Amino acid sequence: MSKTEGMNGTGRRPGFLTRRGLLGVTAAVGAGTAATAMSRGTTASAGPAAGRAGRPAPPGGLRLRWFGNNSWEIRVGTGASAPTVLIDPWLTRFWTGTYSEAGAAPDTPIKVDTGVIDGYRLRADQILVTHGHYDHMTDVPHLARTTGATVFGTETHVNLMRAMGAPDEQLSVVSGGEQLQYEGYSVQVLRSLHSMGGDHPRVAFAGTRPGQRIPEAPTTIADLVEGGSLSYRISVGGFDIVNLGSSNFSEHDFEGVRADLLMIQPGGANVPDYVARLLDLLGHPAYVVPTHWDDFDEPLDRPAVDWGGLDALRAAVREASPESRFVKLDHLETLSL
Numbered sequence: 511m512s513k514t515e516g517m518n519g520t521g522r523r524p525g526f527l528t529r530r531g532l533l534g535v536t537a538a539v540g541a542g543t544a545a546t547a548m549s550r551g552t553t554a555s556a557g558p559a560a561g562r563a564g565r566p567a568p569p570g571g572l573r574l575r576w577f578g579n580n581s582w583e584i585r586v587g588t589g590a591s592a593p594t595v596l597i598d599p600w601l602t603r604f605w606t607g608t609y610s611e612a613g614a615a616p617d618t619p620i621k622v623d624t625g626v627i628d629g630y631r632l633r634a635d636q637i638l639v640t641h642g643h644y645d646h647m648t649d650v651p652h653l654a655r656t657t658g659a660t661v662f663g664t665e666t667h668v669n670l671m672r673a674m675g676a677p678d679e680q681l682s683v684v685s686g687g688e689q690l691q692y693e694g695y696s697v698q699v700l701r702s703l704h705s706m707g708g709d710h711p712r713v714a715f716a717g718t719r720p721g722q723r724i725p726e727a728p729t730t731i732a733d734l735v736e737g738g739s740l741s742y743r744i745s746v747g748g749f750d751i752v753n754l755g756s757s758n759f760s761e762h763d764f765e766g767v768r769a770d771l772l773m774i775q776p777g778g779a780n781v782p783d784y785v786a787r788l789l790d791l792l793g794h795p796a797y798v799v800p801t802h803w804d805d806f807d808e809p810l811d812r813p814a815v816d817w818g819g820l821d822a823l824r825a826a827v828r829e830a831s832p833e834s835r836f837v838k839l840d841h842l843e844t845l846s847l
């Protein structure tokens with residue numbers, strides 16, 4: 511598909527590739543108050559737990575670092591060798607145009623800059639993939655090689671990562687519901703849903719690559735199909751962190767799941783009561799940490815640029831769950847709990 515194909519009469523690319531379409535969002539502006547401010551690259555504390563009665567306080571020694579988009583490093587413990595979980599790590603950030611007026615062209619080449627990735631010197635014991643899109647999975651095969659981590663994803667995600675050269679023996683196919691106990695923490699895989707955008711709401715780059723055959727190596731962003739979506743719960747001493755890699759969900763998939771800290775992204779404009787229903791379902795988490803709110807065509811080593819959904823998310827959280835603490839991190843900031 512050429513750069514100009516798919517333009518409609520208004521000169522705009524059809525919805526499913528634009529910011530609104532790809533992410534299923536509308537950038538409504540809310541009343542928004544000043545966010546919790548933290549300087550980049552520093553460690554900050556969110557202060558005492560604001561948890562609901564009966565819910566555990568943060569265990570201490572828990573560190574969450576944000577690498578933009580839905581890229582998270584969660585360290586359990588304070589030592590240099592503390593167990594580390596990465597979610598959707600994506601550091602290369604090649605130009606996509608996703609947040610431009612025209613949107614991203616499907617034939618945009620994917621790029622993996624190993625120099626940039628290695629520069630962050632990430633360690634990992636587990637890497638959790640929420641879905642197969644370019645802004646979530648492109649760097650994972652390289653990080654699997656350099657960290658030796660176990661990588662969890664659906665059959666499609668795993669097949670695509672195999673095609674991108676990830677070490678086969680580290681890849682683990684999951685489908686949602688699995689629970690894994692590690693020393694000091696556990697990981698639960700949850701089935702989830704991707705947002706649907708555009709005039710005819712649908713998942714961008716939908717599709718699967720199941721089976722035993724390794725697909726051709728992805729070269730464009732369209733080759734990295736969604737492949738099913740997963741959410742994850744990481745439990746540390748009873749303190750539950752839940753991450754959603756996209757702005758959609760089904761109550762059924764989160765049955766019995768509670769969150770003390772929820773990583774939620776803006777969007778979900780065409781999902782009825784997206785924020786309120788999710789916060790209610792998860793028991794009004796003490797901490798709500800926005801994720802996937804930055805324009806990822808902007809540099810990671812500079813302050814995050816809001817693509818336009820943050821204020822509306824903050825306002826929706828305040829309205830639905832006034833007791834929850836909305837903790838916004840900037841690029842490369844660490845939240846210590």
Ligand SMILES: [Zn+2]
Pocket residue numbers: 641643704756
């Ligand atoms: Zn996506």
